[in-house]
Amino acid sequence: MRITASQYHTPMEDTIFDRIIAGEMDADIVYEDDAVVAFRDISPQAPIHVLVIPRNRMQSIAEAPEHDAETIGRFMQGVALAARKLEVEENGYRVVLNTGRDALQTVPYVHAHIIAGRKLGWPPG
Numbered sequence: 087m088r089i090t091a092s093q094y095h096t097p098m099e100d101t102i103f104d105r106i107i108a109g110e111m112d113a114d115i116v117y118e119d120d121a122v123v124a125f126r127d128i129s130p131q132a133p134i135h136v137l138v139i140p141r142n143r144m145q146s147i148a149e150a151p152e153h154d155a156e157t158i159g160r161f162m163q164g165v166a167l168a169a170r171k172l173e174v175e176e177n178g179y180r181v182v183l184n185t186g187r188d189a190l191q192t193v194p195y196v197h198a199h200i201i202a203g204r205k206l207g208w209p210p211g
């Protein structure tokens with residue numbers, strides 16, 4: 087039997103990102119399709135700072151092996167499509183997936199940061 091992603095949904099309290107997906111909380115949405123929603127970060131760290139989240143919930147990218155490739159693939163494609171919509175492809179952009187405590191993940195709903203619009207430092211702190 088094929089295991090579907092929904093069987094792996096982590097039981098947890100609704101996060102702010104669950105509420106944005108459900109349309110219960112306002113967000114400045116810049117791109118969306120049937121797999122992802124992309125919206126501006128409330129506390130931008132660069133001129134362009136957008137968060138991309140899959141509609142199919144998971145806590146962090148660490149759970150990717152337990153999800154189907156379609157969910158993960160559409161999430162990554164959603165990141166690229168959101169960046170395309172933001173017209174940052176030519177100058178470039180950074181994609182960040184903070185994962186777990188040491189990486190300072192503060193919202194337990196997987197989200198990719200798209201950071202762009204200025205020259206970025208490396209390595210990150």
Ligand code: 5GP
Nearest residue numbers: 102113125126127128129184190191192193
């Ligand atoms: P993390 O630190 O978990 O990788 O990133 C969480 C991000 O969510 C932070 O950059 C933070 O500014 C952003 N954030 C937290 N609450 C809200 C909110 O209510 N709306 C939006 N648009 N972004 C939020």
